[in-house]
Amino acid sequence: MDKPFLIYKLDAATIGxxxxxPPAPHRHEYEExxxxxxxxxxxxxxxxxxxxQSPAIIYVSKGKIHQFMPDLQTRGWLIQYQNxxxxxxxxxxxxxxxxxxxxxxxxxTCHNRLDTLCSLIYEDFTANPPRYQVIKHLLLALLTQxxxxxxxxxxxxxxxxxxxxSTFDKFLKLVETNYKQDESVQFYADQLNTSAxxxxxxxxxxxxxxxxEIIEDRKLIEAxxxxxxxxxxxxxxxxxxxxxxxxxxxRVFSKREGITPTEFKKKAVALLQ
Numbered sequence: 335m336d337k338p339f340l341i342y343k344l345d346a347a348t349i350g351x352x353x354x355x356p357p358a359p360h361r362h363e364y365e366e367x368x369x370x371x372x373x374x375x376x377x378x379x380x381x382x383x384x385x386x387q388s389p390a391i392i393y394v395s396k397g398k399i400h401q402f403m404p405d406l407q408t409r410g411w412l413i414q415y416q417n418x419x420x421x422x423x424x425x426x427x428x429x430x431x432x433x434x435x436x437x438x439x440x441x442x443t444c445h446n447r448l449d450t451l452c453s454l455i456y457e458d459f460t461a462n463p464p465r466y467q468v469i470k471h472l473l474l475a476l477l478t479q480x481x482x483x484x485x486x487x488x489x490x491x492x493x494x495x496x497x498x499x500s501t502f503d504k505f506l507k508l509v510e511t512n513y514k515q516d517e518s519v520q521f522y523a524d525q526l527n528t529s530a531x532x533x534x535x536x537x538x539x540x541x542x543x544x545x546x547e548i549i550e551d552r553k554l555i556e557a558x559x560x561x562x563x564x565x566x567x568x569x570x571x572x573x574x575x576x577x578x579x580x581x582x583x584x585r586v587f588s589k590r591e592g593i594t595p596t597e598f599k600k601k602a603v604a605l606l607q
Contacts, residue, residue, distance in 0.1 A: 338419045339469055341452070341459050342412040349373075349404050359401040359605045361562065365426060366414050368392040369448055369476075373408030377401070379434045380558065381591075381601060389445065391480055392436040395429035397559050399602055411452040419470065423477050431506060431541075431552055439483050451476045501526055502540040505533065506548075513552040514576045519545045553577070554590055561595055562602045568595045 342348065359378060370388045377384050377392055378401040386392060388410070394400050396417060417426055429435055439448070455472045458465040508525055522545060523530040530545070537545050553575045560571045572583030572595070587595045 338416045339459065339464075339466065339473070340414040341456050343452075343456060344368075344404070344408060344410045344412055346406075346409075349406060349408050352402075352404055353406060356403055357401060359399055361397055361399045361606065362414075363396055364414050364416050365396055365420075365423070366394040366412070367425070367477075368394075368402065369411040369413070369452055370408070371410040371445060371449060373405050373410075375402060375404040375408045377434075377436065378403065381598075382433070384434070384436070386436060387438065389439045389448075390436055391439060392434075393425045393429065395426060395435075397563055399562060399605060411449075411456075413452075413455075413473070415473065420473050420477065424481055425477065427506070427510075430510060430555060431548060433555065439480070447479055448476065451479065498536045498539055501528065501533075501536050505537065505545075509549055509552055513549055513556075514574065516576055516578075517549075550586065550590070554587060557583075557587065557595070558591075558598065561599045568599075571595070 368391070370386060370390045370392060372388050374388065375386055377386055379394065379398055380400075388408075392402075417423075425435060451472055455469055455476065458468045458472065504526060505522060508522055512521075519530045519533065523533045526533060528536075534545050537543055537548060541548065543551070557571050557575045560566060560574065561568070564571070566574070568584070569580040572580055575583075577583035577586070584594050584596075587598070591598060593601070
């Protein structure tokens with residue numbers, strides 16, 4: 335990708351071409367955002383296949399192995415950009431804690447504001463020359479609208495206070511700084527001036543996972559990225575993300591992924607050939 339930003343309209347003609355000649359699983363050096371307005375496509379990421387109900391957002395962070403397989407009714411927008419083009423995006427940060435980011439959107443928001451913003455971005459991108467400064471602002475507005483809609487849905491489906499959300503975001507930032515160290519749940523609780531029990535309650539309320547599960551997820555997501563993108567040995571990768579013994583790293587990885595790190599690497603290499 336030699337441009338900082340690209341946008342494609344997923345109309346009938348484009349979708350027909352993709353369905354006839356589907357792309358193989360691949361990894362790329364940029365962020366990808368799919369605004370799904372209609373259809374029921376399948377999305378394959380990190381060896382897991384999901385059927386996505388529209389309207390929805392699919393975010394694929396840099397380095398992930400994935401494959402997007404639309405049905406003939408799929409419509410929407412495909413946006414690709416370098417992370418430096420939209421550094422304020424929360425998608426990139428949260429992708430460090432989840433294998434895949436996709437969620438449903440409200441019909442009203444998706445088919446009106448998001449489609450309109452994407453159309454405006456497309457208009458500025460196809461100008462000669464492209465108006466990248468305007469696109470930056472419109473992309474930020476698009477990402478903000480998506481985040482706002484998702485936050486509203488969470489608020490409507492759960493009773494989560496603003497203080498819980500604030501503490502949870504601070505916790506994730508602490509994890510991002512310290513996950514390679516063997517820090518306890520109590521360490522994070524102390525940093526946030528709360529108890530370990532309360533921190534676990536906050537994490538389960540906001541993210542449906544315990545403190546330990548979130549830390550473990552962050553370690554394993556980083557490990558998978560390194561397995562796919564580096565020449566380091568499995569032992570070196572395990573040690574880098576905080577596992578001092580290869581056997582323990584392999585055991586934790588296998589329990590979570592269903593295959594060993596070595597098998598994961600073999601499958602990734604085979605897919606990308």
